[in-house]
Amino acid sequence: MTTAKASQTTSAPAKPARGRFGPYGGQYVPETIMPALEELDLGFRAALADSAFHTELQRLMKTYVGRPTPLYEAARFAEQVGGGPVWLKREDLAHTGAHKINNAIGQGLLAQRMGKRRIIAETGAGQHGVATATVCAMLGLQSIVYMGEEDMRRQAINVYRMRLLGAEVRAVTAGTRTLKDAISEAFRDWVTNIESTYYLIGSVVGPYPYPEIGRTFQAVISREARAQSLEVIGRLPDRVIACVGGGSNAIGSFTCFVDDAAVELIGVEAGGRGLGLGDNAATLSTGRPGILHGAHSYVLQDSAGQIAETHSVSAGLDYPGVGPEHAYLKDRGRVRYVSVSDAEALEAFFGLTRSEGIMPALEPAHALAWVRANPHPGVTLVTLSGRGDKDIQTVATASGHEEYLA
Numbered sequence: 285m286t287t288a289k290a291s292q293t294t295s296a297p298a299k300p301a302r303g304r305f306g307p308y309g310g311q312y313v314p315e316t317i318m319p320a321l322e323e324l325d326l327g328f329r330a331a332l333a334d335s336a337f338h339t340e341l342q343r344l345m346k347t348y349v350g351r352p353t354p355l356y357e358a359a360r361f362a363e364q365v366g367g368g369p370v371w372l373k374r375e376d377l378a379h380t381g382a383h384k385i386n387n388a389i390g391q392g393l394l395a396q397r398m399g400k401r402r403i404i405a406e407t408g409a410g411q412h413g414v415a416t417a418t419v420c421a422m423l424g425l426q427s428i429v430y431m432g433e434e435d436m437r438r439q440a441i442n443v444y445r446m447r448l449l450g451a452e453v454r455a456v457t458a459g460t461r462t463l464k465d466a467i468s469e470a471f472r473d474w475v476t477n478i479e480s481t482y483y484l485i486g487s488v489v490g491p492y493p494y495p496e497i498g499r500t501f502q503a504v505i506s507r508e509a510r511a512q513s514l515e516v517i518g519r520l521p522d523r524v525i526a527c528v529g530g531g532s533n534a535i536g537s538f539t540c541f542v543d544d545a546a547v548e549l550i551g552v553e554a555g556g557r558g559l560g561l562g563d564n565a566a567t568l569s570t571g572r573p574g575i576l577h578g579a580h581s582y583v584l585q586d587s588a589g590q591i592a593e594t595h596s597v598s599a600g601l602d603y604p605g606v607g608p609e610h611a612y613l614k615d616r617g618r619v620r621y622v623s624v625s626d627a628e629a630l631e632a633f634f635g636l637t638r639s640e641g642i643m644p645a646l647e648p649a650h651a652l653a654w655v656r657a658n659p660h661p662g663v664t665l666v667t668l669s670g671r672g673d674k675d676i677q678t679v680a681t682a683s684g685h686e687e688y689l690a
């Protein structure tokens with residue numbers, strides 16, 4: 285098994301080793317977790333080789349999630365931007381209002397197939413917790429969601445939503461009482477309940493095979509979008525743009541375009557209130573390689589290697605790490621990573637809402653903001669990873685509109 289000692293940082297192998305994306309990825313976990321990762325890897329491979337698994341996944345993607353999600357031409361938004369046409373991949377129309385359900389359903393079915401009936405998950409803003417609780421309700425599985433106490437206070441509605449769905453939400457009081465502490469607590473639970481429990485990670489982060497599992501279930505975004513572009517637009521887009529938190533909607537949006545050399549791929553991170561350490565969550569733009577939550581990738585850290593505090597107006601992007609495949613795509617130069625500020629994202633939220641009658645989540649509002657600042661004469665495809673209903677309290681506070689909600 286891959287360990288820190290075996291990590292290759294000097295010469296990237298021509299064909300990345302299993303579990304590696306160039307020098308990134310790997311399994312930097314306590315030995316007690318290794319058998320569980322091995323079992324997960326075997327279970328995942330077996331599911332991929334089983335046509336019944338694919339049939340059931342496709343049935344649920346269609347009849348439960350509502351896939352394929354449409355490709356919509358945002359003509360009035362494009363006019364505002366002042367370049368060529370802008371198309372939106374409407375993940376906001378998926379059940380529960382975001383792309384996270386794609387991954388939660390895939391892993392829920394995987395857990396079921398592996399005979400694990402106790403599901404644990406971590407959540408920051410609550411979106412992944414809601415997606416997990418939703419899938420567990422539908423599949424009849426037990427769900428326990430770890431959430432930082434501070435996040436529970438900030439996202440009280442999502443906590444209630446998870447409880448309505450039958451999940452047990454456990455408050456995490458360690459550290460900064462936010463997402464990274466919740467992830468640590470979920471790993472602790474997994475170690476002690478490894479026989480019965482499946483840990484359902486919500487993005488393309490964590491030790492191998494999680495980044496690959498997340499990519500496999502989110503690739504449906506670009507598989508559909510690529511085929512829809514050819515069918516509806518009659519050609520591939522010139523650029524594909526997605527926001528990057530842990531990186532799952534972006535990997536899902538890029539995967540089927542990576543071999544199309546003419547298609548420019550752009551990941552947009554949270555620039556927060558500035559590019560100084562602690563003021564943003566722009567991990568690839570301002571971080572350095574390091575290890576967080578079991579994988580080698582870019583990390584926001586101080587000079588002593590301590591994980592930095594992060595800030596973003598968008599709770600879903602507010603994470604100090606990023607999936608290891610993004611680190612590799614960045615170093616290879618295949619994807620360009622940029623960032624936009626809280627203020628620009630808020631402006632783009634209003635821009636799309638007023639021009640199209642579509643309220644975006646603040647996460648993809650970052651991708652829209654970058655498009656607004658960088659008009660292009662060609663065809664632009666943006667992944668609208670989720671809807672903005674969850675964010676209207678934040679928008680009201682940030683815009684001085686709180687009296688309307690009183």
Ligand SMILES: *Cc1c(COP(=O)(O)O)cnc(C)c1O
Nearest residue numbers: 487529530531532533600647670
């Ligand atoms: C959670 C979330 C994100 C960020 O997560 P990724 O893994 O980077 O996709 C982006 N958009 C929405 C709507 C989310 O809920």
